[in-house]
Amino acid sequence: MAIKYVPYFPETIEGQAILNNFTRTQRFLKYKDNDSVYNSIAKGMPLYEMESIEKVGKNKDNNLVIRGECLSACAYLKENDIKVDLVYIDPPFASGADYAKKVYIRRNPKVDEAIKKAETELNNDDLKAFEEKMYGDVWNKEAYLNWMYENLLAIKSVMSETASIYVHLDWHIGHYVKILMDEIFGEDNFLNEIIWHTQAGTAPLNAFAKKHDVILFYKITENIFNPTRFAVKDESIYPFTDENGRKYRMSGNNNATRYYADEGRKADDVWTWLDTKTNNIGQVFHALPEFADYATQKPEALLERIIKASSNEGMIVADFFGGSGVTATVAHKLNRKFITCDVGINSIQTIRDRLISNKAEFEILEVKDGVSLYRNPQQTMDKLKSLIQGLKNEDGLDKFWEGSIQDSKYGMMPVYIPNLLEGTGRILDTRLVNEIIHKALPDLPDNVKKVIVYYIDIEDKKAIDDFIKEQNDTEIEIEFRDLKQLLSEVVIGDEVDYEIKDNEIEIKHFASDRVQQKIDGYNDKMQAQAIKKNEEYNPLTISNEGLELIEFISLDCTNNEGSWISDSEIKVEKNNYVTINGEKTKTYWDGKIAFTKKPLRMKIRNICGDETIINIK
Ligand SMILES: C[S@@+](CC[C@H](N)C(=O)[O-])C[C@H]1O[C@@H](n2cnc3c(N)ncnc32)[C@H](O)[C@@H]1O
Structure with missing residues (x-):
C-alpha cells in the first residue's frame, strides 16, 4: 500500500493551456477519457516503501538504480528533495510491438573435455536461444497520452531550475506528446525537435521508408547548453587551402571569416546515425562492446552528445525508462552522477x-508496489490469467471483466483483474469501486449474484466497504481478493546443490521450474509449427546437472541479510565466456566461484532473470 501521496502539481505557466489548481482552463489536446488522468494527478504520486536491494561500492555520489515505475521513482526523489539536472527518456513509443528478451541457454561446464573442445568451435549462431516477453508497447492512444502526461508532470516536479529534458519518440506518438510537452513545459521552453536519422525501419511499397526518431528537447527556465560541433563529412564545400594545408571556406559578413573544416560545423538538429557513430540496430552495433542485447537499446554516442551538451561534470543525469542502462553508463563515463529506473x-x-563492468558505484532500490511481482508487469499480467483457477473467457461479458469462474453456489462469477501496465489502474480506490458499482454491475446479466475483484494495492479497505454498503443498489455481492498472495504461492524458487571447498564453491546441480516451464512452452510452440510445415523439430533439452540454466552467481561475504554486497561474482555471458567480478574473460565457466572471505549468502540468477538467494551455513 502506498505510504502516502506526494503532490506534484507544477507551477502554472502564464498563458499556457494547462491544469490550473486542478481546474482545467483549456486543453490543447482533447481526447476521449483525458479527464481520467485528472483525478490521479490531484491525488499525487504514490510513494511506496523502498527496499535497498544491493549496494555497490561506497557510492558517495548517491547514484541510484530504481526498480519500479517512473511515477514511484519521482515520488521518492521528490520526497527526498532530490533534483535532477538533465533528463533523457526513451519511453515505450506506443509502437504496437511486444519486445522480447532472447534467452540463451548456456554451455554446461560439466561436459567432458572432448565435447568442450567441440563447443569451442561452435559458431554463435548455434547458441540455443528462445524468446520471452519483456514489455508490451501496445496501447490505445488515449491511455498512452494520459500515462505520459502523468509521467511528464512527475518528472518535471523533480527537475532543477536549470535542467533540460530530452524525450525520445518516433512518428507513432511523437506529435501528440509534443503538444503535451508544450502544455507541461511551456511552448516558450521548447528548444529543439531533434531528428535522429537511423537505419532502422521498413520501406513500404507506396511510401518512403520511415527511418528517423524524434527527440523533443525542452528546458525549465535557463538551461545549461555547451557548444557542440559535428565533424565535417563533405570537405568539398571547403574549397580553399591555407599555407598549413587546412581546408576552409569563407562566410559571414562580406565573406570575411574563415571556417575551417577540421574545426567541425556547429551542431544542428538533424543527427544521422553516422554522427552518432553507430546505428541502433544491425551488425555494426551488435559488434560493439556496449551492445547489451536489449531490445530498443540506444547507442552510447547518442547519449554522449546529449549529456555533454546539456550537463556539466558532477551534475545528476536521470533516465526514468532505463532499459539497458545506456544513460547511466554514459553519465558515469562522463563524470556525472546518475539516477535511473x-x-x-x-x-x-x-x-x-553494465555499470559493474564500467566500475560505477551505486545502490539498487526496489519500489514495493506489488508490480515487481513477476519478471515484469507484462509477464505478471500474462501469468495472472493462467493462475486464477477456473478462470475462463466469457464472450457475453463486457471487456471490463477478464472472464468468469463457475461456482456451485453462485453460478457464473465475473472476474476483474487490475491492469498492471497502467499505474493508476492497480489501485483499488473509491474511483474504481464507483465504476464497478455504477457502471459494471448494472450491465451484468440478471443471473449474476457475485463478482470477484482482484487488487494489488488497496487505498482504504474500510472506506471502500462503507462506500459499497452505501452506494451498491444492486443485489450483487463483491468479493475482493489480493493478487500478491496468489502470485507468492506459485513462484517456486530454484534449487541448487553445491559443495564448499577451501576458497571456492562448486555448483553440482541446478533446477529451475520457472525456466523449465518456459522451455516446455517454447518446445510445444515450435513443435506445433514444425508439424504444420511437415518438418522435424529438435526440442531444447537440459542436462541432468542443469548448469546451463545459470547466468550469474554472486557471493555476499559481508551481510547475511538486507542489502546485498557482492564480494565475488561470475556471469556466464551469452557467448559462454565468463565475466569475473565485472572483468570480461575469454574462458569458459568451470562451474565454480571463488571467494576470499567466508560467504554468508549466495545469489543465483537463472537465464530468464529470476533470482534465488541461499543462506550458506
Ligand atoms: C524503449 S526502452 C528504453 C531503452 C533504453 N533507452 C536503452 O537504450 O536501453 C523503454 C523501457 O521502459 C521501461 N518501462 C515501461 N514502462 C515503464 C514505467 N512505467 N516506468 C519505468 N520504466 C518503464 C521498459 O521496461 C523498457 O525497458
Whole structure:
C-alpha cells in the first residue's frame, strides 16, 4: 500500500493551456477519457516503501538504480528533495510491438573435455536461444497520452531550475506528446525537435521508408547548453587551402571569416546515425562492446552528445525508462552522477551488470508496489490469467471483466483483474469501486449474484466497504481478493546443490521450474509449427546437472541479510565466456566461484532473470 501521496502539481505557466489548481482552463489536446488522468494527478504520486536491494561500492555520489515505475521513482526523489539536472527518456513509443528478451541457454561446464573442445568451435549462431516477453508497447492512444502526461508532470516536479529534458519518440506518438510537452513545459521552453536519422525501419511499397526518431528537447527556465560541433563529412564545400594545408571556406559578413573544416560545423538538429557513430540496430552495433542485447537499446554516442551538451561534470543525469542502462553508463563515463529506473527485472539486471563492468558505484532500490511481482508487469499480467483457477473467457461479458469462474453456489462469477501496465489502474480506490458499482454491475446479466475483484494495492479497505454498503443498489455481492498472495504461492524458487571447498564453491546441480516451464512452452510452440510445415523439430533439452540454466552467481561475504554486497561474482555471458567480478574473460565457466572471505549468502540468477538467494551455513 502506498505510504502516502506526494503532490506534484507544477507551477502554472502564464498563458499556457494547462491544469490550473486542478481546474482545467483549456486543453490543447482533447481526447476521449483525458479527464481520467485528472483525478490521479490531484491525488499525487504514490510513494511506496523502498527496499535497498544491493549496494555497490561506497557510492558517495548517491547514484541510484530504481526498480519500479517512473511515477514511484519521482515520488521518492521528490520526497527526498532530490533534483535532477538533465533528463533523457526513451519511453515505450506506443509502437504496437511486444519486445522480447532472447534467452540463451548456456554451455554446461560439466561436459567432458572432448565435447568442450567441440563447443569451442561452435559458431554463435548455434547458441540455443528462445524468446520471452519483456514489455508490451501496445496501447490505445488515449491511455498512452494520459500515462505520459502523468509521467511528464512527475518528472518535471523533480527537475532543477536549470535542467533540460530530452524525450525520445518516433512518428507513432511523437506529435501528440509534443503538444503535451508544450502544455507541461511551456511552448516558450521548447528548444529543439531533434531528428535522429537511423537505419532502422521498413520501406513500404507506396511510401518512403520511415527511418528517423524524434527527440523533443525542452528546458525549465535557463538551461545549461555547451557548444557542440559535428565533424565535417563533405570537405568539398571547403574549397580553399591555407599555407598549413587546412581546408576552409569563407562566410559571414562580406565573406570575411574563415571556417575551417577540421574545426567541425556547429551542431544542428538533424543527427544521422553516422554522427552518432553507430546505428541502433544491425551488425555494426551488435559488434560493439556496449551492445547489451536489449531490445530498443540506444547507442552510447547518442547519449554522449546529449549529456555533454546539456550537463556539466558532477551534475545528476536521470533516465526514468532505463532499459539497458545506456544513460547511466554514459553519465558515469562522463563524470556525472546518475539516477535511473525501470519496471523490468531484466532491465535492472542489464543495467547493474553494465555499470559493474564500467566500475560505477551505486545502490539498487526496489519500489514495493506489488508490480515487481513477476519478471515484469507484462509477464505478471500474462501469468495472472493462467493462475486464477477456473478462470475462463466469457464472450457475453463486457471487456471490463477478464472472464468468469463457475461456482456451485453462485453460478457464473465475473472476474476483474487490475491492469498492471497502467499505474493508476492497480489501485483499488473509491474511483474504481464507483465504476464497478455504477457502471459494471448494472450491465451484468440478471443471473449474476457475485463478482470477484482482484487488487494489488488497496487505498482504504474500510472506506471502500462503507462506500459499497452505501452506494451498491444492486443485489450483487463483491468479493475482493489480493493478487500478491496468489502470485507468492506459485513462484517456486530454484534449487541448487553445491559443495564448499577451501576458497571456492562448486555448483553440482541446478533446477529451475520457472525456466523449465518456459522451455516446455517454447518446445510445444515450435513443435506445433514444425508439424504444420511437415518438418522435424529438435526440442531444447537440459542436462541432468542443469548448469546451463545459470547466468550469474554472486557471493555476499559481508551481510547475511538486507542489502546485498557482492564480494565475488561470475556471469556466464551469452557467448559462454565468463565475466569475473565485472572483468570480461575469454574462458569458459568451470562451474565454480571463488571467494576470499567466508560467504554468508549466495545469489543465483537463472537465464530468464529470476533470482534465488541461499543462506550458506
Ligand atoms: C524503449 S526502452 C528504453 C531503452 C533504453 N533507452 C536503452 O537504450 O536501453 C523503454 C523501457 O521502459 C521501461 N518501462 C515501461 N514502462 C515503464 C514505467 N512505467 N516506468 C519505468 N520504466 C518503464 C521498459 O521496461 C523498457 O525497458
